């Protein structure tokens with residue numbers, strides 16, 4: 468396991484509380500400076516080093532090489548006075564990409580690499596409602612960085628670098644325009660390294676874009692996500708034996724670095740609340756569920772993942788393609804009618820052309836708190852073209868998705884679909900070990916024709932009882948059904 472000191476590396480910054488990972492503290496002089504005096508900016512030691520930031524090798528190398536070259540170049544310009552012969556050295560980086568993927572970390576890592584302090588600026592620190600004050604603050608900021616040899620880091624840079632307002636009407640418009648003009652001026656003659664970071668590069672003024680060296684940050688790949696995960700697990704955090712790379716990967720699908728950090732913290736809290744001596748897969752799975760539900764609200768609408776990736780699903784319908792009979796579609800239709808289309812995941816309906824099937828199915832199987840395992844007449848016996856039983860193959864999706872859901876601690880409900888002489892709950896020795904736990908779960912029987920109409924409302928009630936959020940969604944759709952659960956007889960009944 469790769470273990471890192473990410474959470475413990477800089478005790479002095481941890482003293483400011485957990486929020487200080489994302490923002491440097493505003494020191495007292497900055498916070499209390501009088502409205503009409505330019506603010507004073509104090510550099511801080513960088514919070515992160517490159518060995519802590521997981522990025523594609525090509526991007527990391529380009530940042531490191533460019534930063535090193537520019538830093539040496541600046542020595543040449545300043546110390547050897549090449550600037551006096553009028554040559555311009557140009558050194559502003561633009562880190563852009565979705566939120567929570569390491570842009571701020573990388574800016575600190577550049578400062579760490581160059582052995583320089585960093586001044587991190589958020590818009591609120593230099594904005595002033597008084598005309599003329601904001602440019603003065605910008606001036607004071609650049610002078611402080613120059614004097615201290617600090618890296619200047621503008622977070623949420625789109626506020627400053629967006630297009631200038633053509634016909635300013637309000638005082639705020641004028642303030643922004645003069646701030647942008649001041650920034651442009653400083654960028655043109657400045658020899659220190661400036662880093663901008665944004666989630667919204669499309670709003671930048673072309674005048675700024677021409678002066679910036681672009682670095683695009685992409686959401687992490689599967690390998691990067693797992694690396695970020697291990698790097699965030701501190702040495703003393705006890706993990707149960709069922710926390711393995713294989714069991715964690717499906718939970719990380721679609722998550723950004725910041726979500727992964729939250730997953731680990733939430734899982735650890737779950738374990739503490741449980742009184743468990745170690746953090747187990749179930750703790751991680753339930754943390755992943757919580758994050759899944761909050762993601763559409765926290766991620767910028769522009770950055771939202773594709774439809775099948777939105778993580779609001781609560782019910783996963785598992786079925787065998789060759790077995791898809793009269794019942795699977797009605798089950799899907801009635802579940803969406805009761806709980807809403809966003810609640811139900813069925814691969815054939817939720818995935819769109821071109822979407823990455825295996826990763827999405829694995830993630831949904833792990834994160835949906837309920838799986839309806841539709842068992843039709845051919846579920847147990849279906850064979851591959853070579854005559855082997857599909858269920859025994861590790862590549863069988865039905866077997867894999869049920870195993871993932873069981874392992875994640877979800878409710879797996881076997882739905883027996885067909886006439887009583889056609890289907891039965893399999894016996895333990897008829898199914899692979901990976902899904903054996905399912906056959907001990909209470910099953911529901913969906914009989915054809917009028918039987919379906921009688922049973923599905925019961926299934927809806929049963930699910931609403933199992934998962935409070937399903938009850939809420941049903942209430943929101945104001946569909947109420949009489950409650951009582953039909954229980955499928957087992958063979959021995």
Ligand SMILES: Nc1ncnc2c1ncn2[C@@H]1O[C@H](COP(=O)(O)OP(=O)(O)OP(=O)(O)O)[C@@H](O)[C@H]1O
Pocket residue numbers: 488489519520521522565566567568569570571572573664665666695723724725726728
């Ligand atoms: N690439 C990564 N490698 C390691 N950890 C990461 C990575 N990306 C994010 N993290 C984790 O998420 C936290 C937040 O990341 P960071 O603040 O750098 O994101 P950001 O891209 O600047 O986001 P924003 O656009 O919202 O400012 C980090 O402190 C770290 O714990």
Ligand SMILES: [Mg+2]
Pocket residue numbers: 570571572622664
């Ligand atoms: Mg940031």
